[in-house]
Amino acid sequence: MKKLISELESYKKEENIWKISGEISNSAGTLTLHLIGNLNHFIGSVMGHTGYIRDREAEFSLRNVPKRELLNQIGESIKVIKNTISEFPKDNYSTNYPLEVFGKPMTYLYFMIHLQGHLNYHLGQVNYHRRLLDI
Template sequence: MMIETLKEIFNRDLKKLKFEIESYQNEDKIWYIEKEIANSAGNLCLHLIGNLNTYIGAQIGNTNYIRNRELEFSNKNVPKSALIIQIEETIQTINNSLNLMNDEDLKKEHSFSVFESKTSKGFLLTHLTTHLAYHLGQINYHRRLLDDKTGNG
C-alpha cells in the first residue's frame, strides 16, 4: 500500500514538473536567474531528474544511470522538449523501480549512505518526495515571477 502511495506522489509531482516546464511562455526564461535567485528552473529540473534517477533508478531499480551532479547546475539552454522527454523517462524509471519493491522493503536499510548515516529505504523515498516538492515549488515560483516579465530581463 505504501509503495503505491509513493508512486502516486512521485507521478503527481513529476507530471506537475512537466506542466511547469511546458508552461513557460518564453523558453529562454527557463534558464533565467536574477539577483538572489541562484538556480534557474532548468537547472532545478535537471537536478531533480539526476537525483531521482540516482537514488531510485540506479540504487533501487539497478539502472545504469550515472549522475553528474555538477552538470545539473552548470548545463544551460537544454531545449524545453529535451527536458520534457527526460521528465517522462524519469516517471517511467520511478514506476519500474518501485514496482520491484513491496512494503516490507521500505523497512530495510538502504544500502548506500545518502545522509550522515544509513537510513531505511522508506525514509529515503519519503525524503525524495519532499525534496521533489520543495524544488517543484521553487520552479513554480520562478516561472510565475520571471516568465511573466516583459522585455529582455
C-alpha cells in the same frame, strides 16, 4: 514529476526557463536537471539497478537545454521511477537504504519520504521562478 512537466509547459517564453536574476541563482532548467539526476540516481540506479550514472556537476552547469529535451528526460524518469517502485519488494521498505546519504543508516521508506519532500521543495522553487521571471 508530472507537475514539473506542467510547470515547464506553463512558461510563456522557453528562454525564461534558464533565466536567473538577483538572489535567484538556480533557473527552472537547472532545478529540472537536478531533479532528473537526483531521482534517476537514488531511485533508478540505487533501488532499481538501472546503471544510471549521475553527473551532479552537469546538473548545475548545463544551460539552454531545449524544453522539449527536458520534457523527454522527465518522461523517461517517470518510467524509471514507476518501474522501480512497482518491482521493489514491499517488505524491503523497512530495510536500510544501501547509501548513508545523511551520514547514518536510514530505511528505504524514510529516504523515499525525503525524496518526495526534496522533489516538492524544488517544484515550489520552479513555480515561484516561473511566476517571477517568465515576464
